[in-house]
Amino acid sequence: MTHQQQRQQMQQEPWPPQVFESQLRAMESRYHSHHPFNRRLNAGELQPFQVRGWVANRFYYQCRIPVKDAAILSNCDDRATRRRWVVRMLDHDGHGDHEGAHAGGIEIWTRLGLATGLRRDVLESHALVLPGVRFAVDAYVNFARRAPWQESVCSSLTEMFAPQIHKDRLAGWPTHYPWIDTSGLDYFRSRIPLADRDVEHGLEVAMHWCTTRERQVRALQILGFKLDILWAMLDAIEKAYPDHLPKEQQP
Numbered sequence: 001m002t003h004q005q006q007r008q009q010m011q012q013e014p015w016p017p018q019v020f021e022s023q024l025r026a027m028e029s030r031y032h033s034h035h036p037f038n039r040r041l042n043a044g045e046l047q048p049f050q051v052r053g054w055v056a057n058r059f060y061y062q063c064r065i066p067v068k069d070a071a072i073l074s075n076c077d078d079r080a081t082r083r084r085w086v087v088r089m090l091d092h093d094g095h096g097d098h099e100g101a102h103a104g105g106i107e108i109w110t111r112l113g114l115a116t117g118l119r120r121d122v123l124e125s126h127a128l129v130l131p132g133v134r135f136a137v138d139a140y141v142n143f144a145r146r147a148p149w150q151e152s153v154c155s156s157l158t159e160m161f162a163p164q165i166h167k168d169r170l171a172g173w174p175t176h177y178p179w180i181d182t183s184g185l186d187y188f189r190s191r192i193p194l195a196d197r198d199v200e201h202g203l204e205v206a207m208h209w210c211t212t213r214e215r216q217v218r219a220l221q222i223l224g225f226k227l228d229i230l231w232a233m234l235d236a237i238e239k240a241y242p243d244h245l246p247k248e249q250q251p
Contacts, residue, residue: 014213021203023216024157027223031161032230033168037238042168044176049250051177052116053241055109056128056251061233062109063126064137066092068144068152076149084201091194108187115184118251128251132236140229147222150209154219155226157202162195 015023032038040046041054066089073089076082094104113123122128144152166188174182210216241250 012213014211014216017207020207020210020216020219023220024203024206024223025160027220027227028161030224030227030231031158031165032227032234033161033165035231035234035238037234038165042165042172042176044172047243048117048177048179049245050241050243051180052113052118052251053128054237055113055116056118056123057130057133057233057237059106059109059113059123060126060129060133061137062092062106064141065105068141071141071144072149072152075145075147075152081149081205088198105187105190108190112180112184112187115181122251130236130240132239133233136229136232136236140226143225150205151218151222153202153205154209154222156198157206157219157223158226158230159195159198159202163192166192166195 014020037054041051046054069085069088069092073082073085076085090104092105094102094107096102110120110123114120126134140155143155147155169188170185173180173185206219210219
């Protein structure tokens, strides 16, 4: 689409809410579940070192998510929204004794890393994080720091597409990767209901904020940006961990 076409589109009447939501959901075709590396991961085609490399790099993303959410809160002047959004930070950071339902996504992901053979200190040091992954994740956090909080919320709508990718892993990994203790898959189990809850709130904000065609188009662009972030992470991981990587370079 040319810049002139984009300007003309932004000057049009806003889409009805149902049409706007369908436009957002149609972007699922760009979700990282369709990335070749993820397809191989969920088909059981990866070697243990490739799974570990993915887990270690994705851990950096997990650790930065509550920082992103804190940035959104710092820009948000609506108390009702802050009271609902702050729960997302606890979802990842955990609270209390970090046991059971209090563990938080970062700790639960750490247990996935342990189940794949990674040491906790290696994970938490981020020593295995690739430059491309770090760059992509940090770009996302910096966007949340600078953008209006409503726009940052729109970037979180990739959660619309997340439940299926978690279900696919739960369905296939026990067979494809029997060397990973199934307790290590608790992160995927825990995120399915939380994703549904977060999508409901995110869509509510998007519909309230995007009352003009210009804002609706902007929301689609922002969602596309977030999808590119997730795709770029897998590009970097796929390149760093080819099938025939020398053993001394394997995580």
